[in-house]
């Protein structure tokens with residue numbers, strides 16, 4: 001891996017430029033408080049794990065690690081496991097996803113406004129004549145309209161900090177401007193009982209009633225969303241923004257377009273996230289989250305333990321302690337990301353990073369007998385990009401003049417991953433099971449999960465002679 005690694009957390013938390021002495025004192029105080037809170041959560045997590053261990057009493061554990069770079073879809077796949085094997089857990093956490101959906105919308109709006117600022121030429125200059133860009137009357141009108149939208153959206157954007165703080169005060173989130181909210185394991189179940197946002201407004205009270213004045217933040221934020229929905233929609237459909245999208249100057253993260261398209265529903269005062277909303281939410285994982293699914297295999301009670309890790313480069317060292325006794329790994333590689341670069345290092349193409357990381361997994365002697373499954377993920381986005389005319393060759397030169405079509409592109413990427421596995425398969429004993437996936441597609445993903453589970457358990461039972 002290249003040496004120029006940037007730890008995304010230190011980057012996000014570094015002091016702002018030109019900080020005054022007073023601001024510095026306040027920041028240090030806040031950081032000290034955050035540290036105390038963080039230690040408390042670690043203790044809580046340890047206690048939860050110990051209690052779980054005492055409660056278990058199963059015949060065996062089968063440990064499955066979900067690995068892959070940030071944004072590869074590990075947490076989304078984890079939610080699919082929950083939907084399949086513990087739907088009641090996801091159901092009980094439904095309302096705690098609401099602030100996360102709100103934050104996803106706010107980040108999308110902020111990204112649009114920032115791009116309009118940074119790329120005025122693309123957004124507002126329509127004509128290129130005689131090598132000289134001319135500002136038409138229309139573009140001046142567009143600029144005025146965007147300015148006015150910016151003012152009208154300011155109150156909504158101002159709640160971003162409150163929302164982030166609310167997740168953090170439940171002890172589970174930190175905000176990083178570039179990457180959106182970060183989450184510690186187990187936040188959803190805990191925030192169900194502790195977050196300010198669990199004040200349930202889905203009842204017969206007036207959501208904008210007496211509690212709205214500073215006490216019930218949930219209602220205040222919901223009200224702002226309700227008031228601002230049409231402005232968000234106006235911004236998203238504005239010709240200047242459409243131009244940026246068409247010219248690929250504005251590239252929203254995978255699910256943000258989805259949330260912007262659903263703003264009317266999300267801004268309703270009685271909004272409760274749907275399962276699809278939960279699957280589409282972006283919430284970066286911090287550390288390693290463990291999920292246990294009790295199963296019966298034959299006549300044996302087996303605990304299927306799934307570990308969802310943080311995938312950014314600064315977090316990958318946390319994976320290693322889990323290698324020693326892992327039974328299976330699902331490695332997720334988002335192959336739609338051929339035209340994207342790492343947030344941690346803008347020089348590294350995301351497919352290259354996936355291949356490098358997969359190489360180190362395949363070559364690790366601790367994992368030589370692991371049941372290895374590869375998900376070439378986000379095929380729905382890959383299809384959209386190819387249909388929109390994005391050329392793989394432009395980003396992956398070795399793709400050369402192959403047809404820029406789905407079958408060709410997937411076969412090309414698959415062959416590369418298989419070759420990495422073949423070259424790094426100690427003793428040539430380990431098989432590699434590959435699936436083309438879109439883990440936001442519940443029906444297809446659940447059928448793949450069942451298939452993967454059966455195959456992992458067959459191997460496990462054979463190896464441990466549990467049958």
Ligand SMILES: Nc1nc2c(ncn2[C@@H]2O[C@H](COP(=O)(O)OP(=O)(O)OP(=O)(O)O)[C@@H](O)[C@H]2O)c(=O)[nH]1
Pocket residue numbers: 068069070071072073074075076077254255279280281282283284285286309310311312377378379380381437438439440441
């Ligand atoms: N359209 C589409 N979106 C996906 C797919 N898989 C994941 N996503 C979205 O991509 C975003 C990132 O997914 P996550 O599951 O949070 O990624 P992760 O691997 O857990 O990332 P880290 O926690 O940072 O390591 C989310 O908004 C998901 O909804 C997919 O196959 N198709």
Ligand SMILES: [Mg+2]
Pocket residue numbers: 074075076283284285308309310311
């Ligand atoms: Mg995650």
